[in-house]
Amino acid sequence: TSMEPSATMQVGVELFAAPGGGPDNNAVTSSLSVGPGQTVTFATTNATAFGINSILGASFGKGSARILATSKKLASSVFVTSTGSPPVTGMVQLTIIAKTTQKAQN
Numbered sequence: 001t002s003m004e005p006s007a008t009m010q011v012g013v014e015l016f017a018a019p020g021g022g023p024d025n026n027a028v029t030s031s032l033s034v035g036p037g038q039t040v041t042f043a044t045t046n047a048t049a050f051g052i053n054s055i056l057g058a059s060f061g062k063g064s065a066r067i068l069a070t071s072k073k074l075a076s077s078v079f080v081t082s083t084g085s086p087p088v089t090g091m092v093q094l095t096i097i098a099k100t101t102q103k104a105q106n
Contacts, residue, residue, distance in 0.1 A: 001039040001075045008035050009071040013042045015058045016065065024058035027068055034074075047081075 002009055012031030014023035032040050032054050043052045044059040067076055 002034045002036055002071070003073040003075055004036045004071055006036055007071065008033050009069055009074065010034070011040065011070075011074065012068045013054075013056055014066040014068065015044065015056055015060075016063050017058075017060050018062040023066075024060070024063075025056050027066075030054045030056050031068070 002011075010031050011034050012027035013025075014027045015025050016022075017024050030042070032042075034040055040053040041051060042054050042056055043050070044056050046052060046055060065078075067074070
């Protein structure tokens with residue numbers, strides 16, 4: 001969700017598989033312009049139960065993600081589910097890291 005009062009920001013998500021290395025997707029091609037107060041949803045695959053704005057095009061069982069934005073005024077949350085084991089049984093916390101320093105432990 002953009003917390004910007006008047007400016008539009010660009011937001012993208014990079015996905016990284018557990019073995020390490022570079023991103024498994026192109027964050028530029030799946031990035032979105034997010035207007036003031038607007039909320040968008042990124043997903044690894046299409047999910048008809050949710051309003052997905054951008055499909056990231058990479059999917060794996062274990063890994064990490066990096067949220068990229070042209071503004072620091074971004075509020076983020078993460079919801080993790082599996083297409084292979086409905087119903088959804090939980091959520092995960094989002095740990096915020098600035099550069100290489102962890103800022104918050106949720």
